[in-house]
Amino acid sequence: MLFQNGHLKVRKLEVQDIYILSKWLSDPSVLEFYEGRDNPFDIGKVNRVFYNSEDETVKCIVEFDGKEIGYIQYYKLDSDTKNVYGYLNENIFGIDQFIGEVEYWNKGIGTLLVTSMVEFLINHKKVDRIVMDPQVCNERALRCYEKCGFKKVKLLPKRELHEGEYRDCWLIEYINSN
Structure with a gap:
């Protein structure tokens, strides 16, 4: 287990999680916001994208009350990405996440997840x-x-290909004030 905060638990991705990731990433409701409805994941694609041993991203499953409900990952930004974003030699990490069980949306769990990961x-x-x-x-x-x-x-114009078109993204940041 990576960490726990009340009913929320985050643990590293395991081999058997391939099935739940495939379920979530073939759900149009989830894909509307993560990867795109035109880009569903079958088991093979989940394996290629999430189980690449050369990737330094730390991939995790999110549980709430003992049920797997989502995914979160974190990674140290490389020099090229820092340059694109306009950062210097700071210790900067990126995170990405989604709640794959739609009945857990709009319940404050995403906020709990992100604040817990920031603290971690x-x-x-x-x-x-x-x-x-x-x-x-x-x-x-x-x-x-x-x-x-x-x-x-910063606005990142045409940053992400999503459902056949390049979409604008926001670069957002949390600054550690300690």
């Missing part, structure tokens, strides 16, 4: 900043991240 990264990775780049049109996610202390920094 500050305490265990000594981060200076945490960044994300959600699509401008993902208003629910942006409200969640702003509640967690993230601020919009």
Whole structure:
């Protein structure tokens, strides 16, 4: 287990999680906001994308009350990404997440998840900043991240290919003030 905060638990991805990831990433409700409805994942694609041993991203499953409900990952930003975003030599991590069980949406669990991950990264990775780049049109996610202390920094035009078109994203950041 990576960490637990009340009913929320985050643990590293395991081999048997391939099936739940495939379920979530073939659900049009989830894909509307993560990867795109035109980009469903079968078992083979989940294996290629999430189980690449050369990837330094730490991939995790989110549980709530003992039920797997979502996914979160974190990674240290490389030099090229820092340059694109306009950062210097700080310790900067990125995170990405989704709640795959739609009945758990709009219950404050996303806010709990993101604030818990921020706390984990500050305490265990000594981060200076945490960044994300959600699509401008993902208003629910942006409200969640702003509640967690993230601020919009820069508009990233045509940053992400989603459902056949390049979409604008916001670079948002959380600055460790400790």
